[in-house]
Amino acid sequence: MTTAAIITAAGRGLRAGGDVPKQWQMLAGRPVVAHAVAAFDGMRRVLVMHPDDRARAEAIGLDVQIVEGGATRTQSVRNALEALAGQGISRVLIHDGARPLVPQKVIAAVIAALDQAQGAAPALAVTDALWRGAAGLVAGTVPRDGLFRAQTPQGFRFDAILAAHRAHPAEAADDVAIARAHGLDVVIVAGDEDNLKLTFPGDFASAEAILRGRQMDLRVGNGFDVHAFCDGDGVWLCGVKVPHGKGLLGHSDADVGMHALTDAIYGALAEGDIGRHFPPSDPQWKGAESKIFLAHAMRLARAKGFALANCDVTLICERPKVGPHAEAMRQALAAIMEVAVEKVSVKATTSERLGFTGREEGIAAMATCALVRA
Numbered sequence: 001m002t003t004a005a006i007i008t009a010a011g012r013g014l015r016a017g018g019d020v021p022k023q024w025q026m027l028a029g030r031p032v033v034a035h036a037v038a039a040f041d042g043m044r045r046v047l048v049m050h051p052d053d054r055a056r057a058e059a060i061g062l063d064v065q066i067v068e069g070g071a072t073r074t075q076s077v078r079n080a081l082e083a084l085a086g087q088g089i090s091r092v093l094i095h096d097g098a099r100p101l102v103p104q105k106v107i108a109a110v111i112a113a114l115d116q117a118q119g120a121a122p123a124l125a126v127t128d129a130l131w132r133g134a135a136g137l138v139a140g141t142v143p144r145d146g147l148f149r150a151q152t153p154q155g156f157r158f159d160a161i162l163a164a165h166r167a168h169p170a171e172a173a174d175d176v177a178i179a180r181a182h183g184l185d186v187v188i189v190a191g192d193e194d195n196l197k198l199t200f201p202g203d204f205a206s207a208e209a210i211l212r213g214r215q216m217d218l219r220v221g222n223g224f225d226v227h228a229f230c231d232g233d234g235v236w237l238c239g240v241k242v243p244h245g246k247g248l249l250g251h252s253d254a255d256v257g258m259h260a261l262t263d264a265i266y267g268a269l270a271e272g273d274i275g276r277h278f279p280p281s282d283p284q285w286k287g288a289e290s291k292i293f294l295a296h297a298m299r300l301a302r303a304k305g306f307a308l309a310n311c312d313v314t315l316i317c318e319r320p321k322v323g324p325h326a327e328a329m330r331q332a333l334a335a336i337m338e339v340a341v342e343k344v345s346v347k348a349t350t351s352e353r354l355g356f357t358g359r360e361e362g363i364a365a366m367a368t369c370a371l372v373r374a
């Protein structure tokens with residue numbers, strides 16, 4: 001399934017004030033909208049922008065498709081949906097560019113809910129008492145049972161929300177309102193207090209404080225793996241089949257580099273290793289593609305609230321030569337992990353003909369990864 005993210009950033013941010021619209025103001029050293037875009041790393045991303053801001057986006061080189069916004073948020077979203085129409089997108093997440101700190105676990109929860117539902121959106125139950133005020137006095141109390149504070153990303157099956165927007169030319173508070181007006185059910189998933197929408201000037205200090213707390217929560221893991229050579233005509237290394245006069249022996253496809261990387265991620269999460277999640281004694285994993293393991297480790301990281309900061313894999317062998325394939329390996333790993341390729345390093349070394357790798361009895365791999373709270 002192809003998931004796209006629409007990041008709305010065409011508003012003028014009048015309530016926040018400032019010299020530039022709020023989504024282009026700096027937060028921890030980069031524009032607010034760059035944080036929001038980065039949260040959807042690895043997905044097809046559309047940034048809806050005001051034409052006056054185009055140069056700002058080009059200056060920071062975001063890896064996004066740019067679509068021009070409209071006079072209202074609803075119109076901006078509609079323009080982005082139309083730009084994605086007919087391109088094989090199955091699910092779309094619609095997110096405010098002014099919500100730069102959306103946690104990975106919120107995004108993961110919305111995506112997971114879309115397996116069953118046509119729409120899903122995060123929200124927080126109202127916990128404070130609600131008053132009606134008049135002339136500075138409390139004029140009444142409003143029952144809060146069943147009331148929620150809506151957040152984004154609001155996720156939908158793509159064709160369903162496109163049809164809903166086309167059938168609903170009027171303005172709406174958000175995309176959930178448009179979906180519901182078209183008869184779609186929208187599941188509520190757990191929102192998060194970190195997922196604040198920058199609306200007023202004081203919100204920036206709150207966001208900076210949240211980011212400082214997250215930067216303290218860095219997890220590092222390492223992984224190591226070895227597979228022996230056997231008869232064959234090639235080896236799977238970091239998701240690429242490399243032609244060779246031998247194969248690699250293993251219960252799965254024996255992708256030694258991917259196994260080391262997967263274990264590094266489990267290690268950073270203190271979640272054991274591949275063998276714990278995919279026991280070799282279980283026949284269903286015999287001959288399995290190692291990308292199943294790596295994708296699982298990354299899903300677990302996101303569900304626990306972490307994003308990949310970077311990873312580095314070193315393959316240790318005399319042959320085959322890895323250099324000509326290293327770029328394709330980076331691309332393959334990044335696609336499986338759904339992260340930007342800049343975060344993935346693959347390199348190789350020999351062991352100077354010493355030891356089992358030097359005698360060409362097998363290939364070893366080691367990997368390091370860093371996960372950040374996100």
Ligand SMILES: Nc1ccn([C@@H]2O[C@H](COP(=O)(O)OP(=O)(O)OP(=O)(O)O)[C@@H](O)[C@H]2O)c(=O)n1
Nearest residue numbers: 008009010011012013014015071072073097098
């Ligand atoms: N015509 C518009 C209006 C809003 N948005 C986006 O929708 C999100 C939520 O809107 P809001 O917080 O209300 O932003 P602004 O409209 O910019 O704020 P204000 O009402 O204070 O001017 C923001 O990321 C904003 O950039 C948009 O893409 N197109």
Ligand SMILES: C[C@](O)(CO)[C@H](O)COP(=O)(O)O
Nearest residue numbers: 096150151152173174175197
């Ligand atoms: C979509 C939204 O973020 C849901 O909370 C919100 O409706 C958009 O912001 P606004 O301040 O209501 O324009």
